Amino acid sequence: MKTLETIAVGFDDSPDSRAAVRWAFSLASRVEANVVIVHAVGLMDRFEGRDDAPAIEESLHRLCDDCDFERERVRVHISNGDACSVLLRAVDDPIAADLLVVGSRGQGKHPGLLLGSTSLELAEHASVPVVIVPTL
Amino acid sequence: MMLIANAPYDDAGHEESGHPERPDRMSAARGALDDLHLAEDLREVGPYLASRSELMRVHAGTYLDELGAFCYAGGGDIDVDTYATYDSWLIAQNAAGAGLAVIGELERLQDGVGFVATRPPGHHALRDRGMGFCLLNNIAIAAASLTAKGERVLIVDWDVHHGNGTQSIFWDNPDVLYVSTHQSPLFPGSGAPYEIGGMKALGRTINIPLPAGATGDVLRRGLAEIATPVIDDFAPTWVLVSAGFDSHRDDPMADLALTSGDFALLGRSVAQFAPRRGRLAFFLEGGYNLGALRTSVAATLASALDESIEFERPSSGGPGMTTIDSTLEERSVALRIAHEAAAKGDYS
Numbered sequence: 001m002k003t004l005e006t007i008a009v010g011f012d013d014s015p016d017s018r019a020a021v022r023w024a025f026s027l028a029s030r031v032e033a034n035v036v037i038v039h040a041v042g043l044m045d046r047f048e049g050r051d052d053a054p055a056i057e058e059s060l061h062r063l064c065d066d067c068d069f070e071r072e073r074v075r076v077h078i079s080n081g082d083a084c085s086v087l088l089r090a091v092d093d094p095i096a097a098d099l100l101v102v103g104s105r106g107q108g109k110h111p112g113l114l115l116g117s118t119s120l121e122l123a124e125h126a127s128v129p130v131v132i133v134p135t136l
Numbered sequence: 137m138m139l140i141a142n143a144p145y146d147d148a149g150h151e152e153s154g155h156p157e158r159p160d161r162m163s164a165a166r167g168a169l170d171d172l173h174l175a176e177d178l179r180e181v182g183p184y185l186a187s188r189s190e191l192m193r194v195h196a197g198t199y200l201d202e203l204g205a206f207c208y209a210g211g212g213d214i215d216v217d218t219y220a221t222y223d224s225w226l227i228a229q230n231a232a233g234a235g236l237a238v239i240g241e242l243e244r245l246q247d248g249v250g251f252v253a254t255r256p257p258g259h260h261a262l263r264d265r266g267m268g269f270c271l272l273n274n275i276a277i278a279a280a281s282l283t284a285k286g287e288r289v290l291i292v293d294w295d296v297h298h299g300n301g302t303q304s305i306f307w308d309n310p311d312v313l314y315v316s317t318h319q320s321p322l323f324p325g326s327g328a329p330y331e332i333g334g335m336k337a338l339g340r341t342i343n344i345p346l347p348a349g350a351t352g353d354v355l356r357r358g359l360a361e362i363a364t365p366v367i368d369d370f371a372p373t374w375v376l377v378s379a380g381f382d383s384h385r386d387d388p389m390a391d392l393a394l395t396s397g398d399f400a401l402l403g404r405s406v407a408q409f410a411p412r413r414g415r416l417a418f419f420l421e422g423g424y425n426l427g428a429l430r431t432s433v434a435a436t437l438a439s440a441l442d443e444s445i446e447f448e449r450p451s452s453g454g455p456g457m458t459t460i461d462s463t464l465e466e467r468s469v470a471l472r473i474a475h476e477a478a479a480k481g482d483y484s
Contacts, residue, residue, distance in 0.1 A: 012216075043217040043268055043297075043323050046389055047156050047424075081325035082215050082267045085300070089325065118215070121265060 004031045008090040008097035010083055010118065011037045013052070013059050016103025020133040021060070024101045025069040035069075036095050037076045040086040053078055084121045091128050101131045137413065137441045138177045138248035140241045141169060142234035145183040147255055149223025156389070156424040157256060157269040164426040165253045168433035172443060179248070181241045186232035186277060193280035194273055194305055196264040203228070203271060214266050228256060228271040235278035235419060242414045249407070249440045250417030251433075252278075257421040259299030259378045260324060268297065268324055275378050275419040276305045282374050283311040290372035291315065292363075292406050294355070295380020295421040296390040298327030302378065303341055308334030313342070313370045315363045317355050319383070319390050320345030329463040330470035335483050338474050342366060344463055348391035351454030352398030355383075358460045359405065362467065367409055374417075375410040381423030381432040385451070389424050395448035396428070396435040403439035416440065 009024045011017045021037065028035050039056055056076060064071045077095060079086045090097045102119045119132040144166065148159050169178060191200055206212070207225035214220055231254035238250040258275055260268030279289045291306075293299040293316040303326070306312035318327050333341040344358040381399065383392040403418075410416040418436060423429035435447040477483035 040216075041323065042215070043389065044155075045216075046323065079325055080321055080323045082217065084215070084265070085267070085324060085326070 004033050004098050006036060006095060006097045007033050007099045007101060008036045008038050008087065008095055010087050010100070010102040011039050011056065011060075012083070013056060014103065016135045018059070018063060019135045020101045020103040021063050022067055023131070023133045025063070025067040028073065029069060035074045036090065036097060037074060038087055038090050038095070039076065039078045040083040041078060041080050042082060083118045084125075087118070087122055088125055091126065097128060099129050099131065100126055101133060104132050104134045138179055138245070139169070139172070139174055139251055139437060139441060140179050140181060140238050140245070140248045141251045141253060142238050143180040143182045145227070145230040145234070147227050147230070149221055150227045150256060151221070152219040155219060159255070160426055161423065161429060162253060162255055164430040165420055165433050167430045168437065169251075171430070171434040171445065172438055172441075179241065182234055182237035183230055184233035184237040185226075185229045186236055190236060190281060191229070191232060191272065191277060193284060194263065194276045199264040203266065218266055218269055218271070220266075220271060224256070224271060230254075231256060231258065232272045232274050232277045235274045235417070236281055238417055239278050239281065242417060246414045248414055249437070251437055252417060252419040254420055257380070258419070259293060259295060259302045259380070259421050260297070261301040262304055267301070270301060273301045273305060275376050276302050278417070278419070279306070279312055279376055283309065287311070287373045288370065289313070289374045289376060290367055290370065290409055291376050291378060292409070293317070293378035293380070293421070294383060294402055295378055296383035296387065296392050297323055297380070297422065298343065299378055299421075300324045300326040303327070303331065306337070307341065308336045310337045310340055312337075313340050313367065313372065315342040315344070315359070315367070317344045317346060317358060319348060319350070319392050322390055329466035332467065332470050332474060335478050338478060339366060339471055340370075342467070345459065346392060347456050347459055349393055349454045350456035350459075351393045351451035352395065352401065353450070353452040354454055354456035354460065355394070355398070356401065356405070357457065358463065361460065362464055371411070372409060373411055374415050375406055377406050377416075377418045378421045379418040379433075379436060380421035381429050384423070384425065384428040384432055386425045386428040387423065389422065393451050393454050395451045396431040397448045397450035399432045400435040400439040400447050401450055403436035407440045
């Protein structure tokens with residue numbers, strides 16, 4: 001079985017994605033893996049002129065401190081695309097993730113439906129294991 | 137020459153407050169038809185609702201079921217960019233049907249140029265997922281209806297964003313040649329020169345990424361030097377165009393620097409790829425500055441129809457000529473490696 005070296009976490013600074021990052025930090029500490037925080041830049045980000053990068057960095061630093069996780073073992077990857085496609089690409093170089101971690105949000109307004117659920121889409125299409133972290 | 141356009145359908149119900157993909161876009165595109173003053177040379181067809189079997193040439197039945205159920209449950213956000221309302225399912229079926237109706241009329245007349253003025257747009261929609269403002273892939277549904285009859289379809293996509301959905305749907309289909317010019321880096325993040333098609337369709341995908349600020353002369357050189365030789369070899373029997381006008385310099389979604397004059401030249405270029413009259417149709421994709429959208433649609437169609445109207449001067453002098461050089465090189469290397477891998481049964 002391949003060693004777990006790189007964990008990619010979908011992150012948009014929502015409570016659900018922060019829970020996913022905490023879980024990933026916890027696992028990474030135990031298996032000595034690195035963590036890549038993956039943030040998707042969509043069409044509406046561009047239309048509304050949003051630059052989330054500074055807020056993401058700041059939030060991440062807080063999470064590292066809260067979880068006592070070394071900042072040097074985390075990097076941020078900001079990429080154009082929808083969240084699902086960007087995370088699916090994280091399996092390839094340069095990230096080469098062995099595991100994808102996402103929060104459980106995305107069930108949307110209609111929990112019985114697959115549509116709009118990044119986590120369920122990932123589970124269907126990813127070529128590496130996917131962990132969906134529930135928000136407690 | 138006659139313009140075959142889809143009849144208007146009620147798209148007002150597909151709207152979300154503050155969203156750039158809005159009903160006013162359709163008014164702007166329709167306004168362009170008024171600007172052309174075509175009178176009896178404009179023929180409208182439809183409206184036509186695409187059937188499930190027509191949609192399933194491209195989309196998974198499970199996705200169609202989910203999308204319909206999602207809409208009828210009241211809709212909402214499919215992702216951070218893409219919304220659907222209660223009415224969106226019906227409107228999306230009308231958008232897909234519009235392309236089929238226009239293609240059908242072109243086939244019947246064996247003459248004219250088609251214009252499919254629809255929303256929501258389609259070229260980001262994947263087989264099993266809507267994204268990037270798109271729910272159903274309108275141009276892919278039309279192209280698949282043609283390949284089902286043995287046609288060879290060239291799709292030229294000049295929207296500022298890469299048409300990842302169309303590329304993905306026809307990735308391994310040798311009867312479709314997909315050519316995209318798009319700004320890179322930009323949403324959706326795909327569209328690199330080394331993306332060249334699947335094992336059964338090696339070379340049938342052509343991506344020409346352009347840097348921010350690129351002008352029409354750069355794009356034209358990319359089409360001429362990278363795409364045209366492949367198009368000539370492919371010898372399409374139909375030409376469909378994902379005509380996105382968000383590559384106009386005034387569009388708020390991106391940073392290419394095209395003008396309506398560039399779209400006029402592009403309209404003429406793609407018309408020359410068609411084997412004969414009645415084999416060319418333009419499908420509206422993006423374009424979010426209403427003024428630029430209207431003048432660009434008019435310039436494109438006027439040029440394809442050999443009508444004369446006034447438009448902006450074509451743009452030139454922007455960055456990107458070296459990008460064209462590197463794209464040629466990257467594509468060539470990717471094709472060589474892929475052919476070697478395919479020979480060993482090691483390419484998918």
